[in-house]
Amino acid sequence: MADHFPQRxxxxxxxxxEVLYALGEEHRIVGISGFTVRPARARKEKPKVSAFxxxxxxxxxxxxxxLVIGFSDIQADIARELIKAGVEVWISNHRSVDGILAYIRRLGAMVGVAEKAEAYARKAEQHIEAIHAAAAELPQRPKVYFEEWDEPLITGIRWVAELVRIAGGDDVFPHQAGESLAKHRILEDTGEVVRQAPDIIFGSWCGKRFRPERVAARPGWEAIPAVRxxxxxxxxxxxxLQPxxxxxxxxxxxxxxxxxxxxxxQA
Incomplete structure (x- = not known):
């Protein structure tokens, strides 16, 4: 029986x-992003044809x-060029934990393996529920500041803030997390972090190593419990940082x- 779903x-x-490999459908992939590191074998098996x-x-x-699959408004120009060349393009734009789960199910359905995708999504949901249950047993919840970039300071995106909450912490900038664009999550006043007094600081600087000693050396930040x-x-x-x-x-x-x-x- 012919496979009428995308082949290339x-x-x-x-x-x-990562999703297609997890579903056993990696044979459909003919090109990947140069930033791909998961799964590791993908870098050895597939040609790298894009950055972000x-x-x-x-x-x-x-x-x-x-079929070409991308993510977000940031790849709009790439998508436009490919569409003009007659290529079918799907640009997802999910920004939440529920969005990631729906993305797994949608992608699986698009390649004809909806049942496998449903099983994989449920596995993810069960893992989330297990971590949430473990977090509920913690004696105390820390205030958490998640930093996505350092120059300028950019706070964590929505799915990150949601995962912090599931893991047992409280994001100190929940209102910022709802902003899908990084430019709308810039902290103009770095003293705001000091005033929020987070107990834990997580850093994930896309493309470069997080330097906690540099964070700790920022003026006034020695007063922050996490730094102290x-x-x-x-x-x-x-x-x-990948949804x-x-x-x-x-x-x-x-x-x-x-x-x-x-x-x-603390206990």
Whole structure:
């Protein structure tokens, strides 16, 4: 029986690659993002044809894709060029935990494996529920500041704030988290973090290593409990800044691990 679903997919970001591999449908992928690190074997098996804000359009067209998958308004220009060239493009724009779960189900349905996608999404939901239950047993919830970038300071996006809450913490800038665009999550006044007095600071600087010593050295930040007690931790960006499975599994685990250790020390 012929497979009438997409056979030659180019993934412009990591999350569709990770999902398709998890579903056993990696044979459909013919090109990936150069930023892809999950799963590790994808980098060895698939040609890299895009960054995040740019792509090798000619190389993509040579692959003769029947579907290109990208993410967000940031890839609008890439999508436009491919659409003009006659390529079918799907740009997702999910920004929440529920959105990631729906994305897994939708992508699975698009390639004809809705049942496998449903099972995988339910596995993610069960993991989230288990972490949430464990967090509910913690003796205390820390206030958490998540920093997505340092120059300027950019606070965490919605799915990150939601995962912090699931893991047992309270994001100190929940109103900022609802802003989908990074430019709307810039902290003009760095003293606002000092006033919020977070117990834990997580950093995930996309594309470069988090430097807790630089954060601790910011003027006035020595008054912050997290800085005073040395509770500054990096969450690797591939684990948390991609709105895909990594965030729901390893990213959530990493955040919860630090929060649970902090709570145990308070007890």
């Amino acid at each position: 997919i180019v993934c412009l970001t990591e999350e569709p690659t 804000t740019s792509a090798k359009i000619d190389d993509i067209l040579k692959l003769e894709p029947d 007690n040395g509770d500054l931790y990096e969450i690797k960006s591939p684990l948390i 895909g499975p990594a965030a729901l599994f390893d990213g959530l685990d990493a955040i919860h691990g630090h929060i649970a250790a902090w709570a145990a020390r």
